[in-house]
Amino acid sequence: MPNSLLSGQRRELDAQAQFWLAAGAASFALIDDGQCRQLWGAAGVGDAASIESPMIAGTRTRLRVSGALPIWSEARLNLDARTLGAISRLENDLDVMTGDLVESQDQLLALYDMAQSTRLYLNAEEMLTHTAGEAARLVHARSGFAAMSDGVAVTSLVQSPGGQLSTAALEVIRARCAGGEAGEWLPARDALPPGVHSLYLKRFRVRKDVYCVVGVADSARGVFGSPDVKLIGAIADRTSAYLENALLYQDNLRQARLGAEMQLARDVQARLLPSLDRMFAGLDIATFSAPARDVGGDFYDLMPEPDGGLMFYVGDVSGKGMPAAMMMAVVRTATRTHAKFMHEPTPALVLGRTNEDLYDDMTNNAMFTTMFVGRYSPKSGELVYANAGHSPVVFCPSGGRAVLLEADAPPVGVLDFNLCADHTLRLQPGDVLCVTSDGLNEAKDMGGELFSTERLLESIELHAPGSARDIVARVMGDVHGFSGSAEQSDDQTMLVIKRHG
Secondary structure, X not given: OHXXXXXXXXXXXXXXXXXXXXXXXXXXXXXXXXXXXXXXXXXXXXXXXXXXXXXXOOOOEEEEEEOOOOOOHHHHHHHHHHHHHHHHHHHHHHHHHHHHHHHHHHHHHHHHHHHHHHOOOOOHHHHHHHHHHHHHHHOOEEEEEEEEEOOOOEEEEEEOOOOOOOHHHHHHHHHHHXXXXXXXXXXXXXXXXXXXXXXXXXXXXXXXXXXXXXXXXXXXXXXXXXXXXXXXXXXXXXHHHHHHHHHHHHHHHHHHHHHHHHHHHHHHHXXXXXXXXXXXXXXXXXXXXXXXXXXXXXXXXXXXXXXXXXXXXXXXXOOOHHXXXXXXHXXXXXXXXXXXXXXXXXXXXXHHHHHHHHHHHHHHOOOOEEEEXXXXXXXXXXXXXXXXXXXXXXXXXXXXXXXXXXXXXXXEOOOOOOOOOOEEEEOOOOXXXXXXXXXXXXXXXXXXXXXXXXXXXXXXXXXXXXXXXXXXXXXXXXXXXXXXXXXXXXXXXXXXXXXXX
């Protein structure tokens, strides 16, 4: 205090000294810890006739007056000492307050700069690294760190550059970051991790099942005080908002990427399913296919043969969505290969070879596929077919009743051997064959009632006099009219073959 008194209260001390010297005192002195810090007048400090008065209670800083003194000297000296002491104390408090305000202003500016820079990060890990460095800088800590967790385990833990903590310390911090609810941890000295002298961390929720931790270690001041705790809290509040935005951006980016990939998969699958809505080998053919999701497990193929005949098949892989679509592509490739390159392929042989190729893969993935394979010869008008668990397949003779062609073998992938047999059906002019997937007869209305096989038979029989394209359009119109606004629960596919005269 004496140095600050001499610099800050020099004018007041000089005025007091002149007053006492004019009042007859030999000297006026500022004493601290028994030593003279400043002397006014000619006499020595050790004059016998002297009085002293402490400036602030409990300190050894005093005013001393020596020489022949009036009777009121002691009372006046006490008043002077208390007045100067009070002024000095107020000025000291003002200096401390000014320093705190300047530091707070600096922290606010730094916090603003941090907020401006942090909001530019759209990657969560980069944002955490930046936050850890800024937290360490703002509270004058040797190291900063930040972490994210799913409420059970830490999914990401980063440190500020240049402030690396030991592996043992990180393990303690990781365990603290992993579990529990939002809160803070300011451990006592005996609970600190190895190699850490002071530590503070704040854990807060970003969104459901996503927590974040911001912390600092080894304060330059020795301990983390209330201002540091408040500043870390402010950093945590801002980090929470920006981190939520970053996570939302990443979610949207993943959704957009997934949407683009699904659109590509949908386009690829659509191109794999041929469109042959025209006359072929005396047949009128039309097709329809709509997956329940972006992609599906229904498939069909039409393969003209060199002699003018037609090989075709329709299948339905168990399940929906991407797994079914991936297996559908595998089944289609295997079936098409055998149908094209086998010597004298028949529907039963094609199904048997396909089953041999895919049995292990389907068993490992707990999947199977129903399939109907047919081969039409325009010279004889005969349709040879084999059915591996596929339904409903409807045959409607010209002017007659629609009937089901039942399967005589289990789906492909259920057994490791083939039970399919070839069957022959002679198509007369006006006869209609409809091979559909179970997404039609099992379509539901808003009340959960099925369209049913009976309704499907009635619809096909009713519309059989029309062209193949008309049959597809009107039967699907009946199905969709029945379902109304109910969500499509399964893939829907329909292949119509009608023989002309």
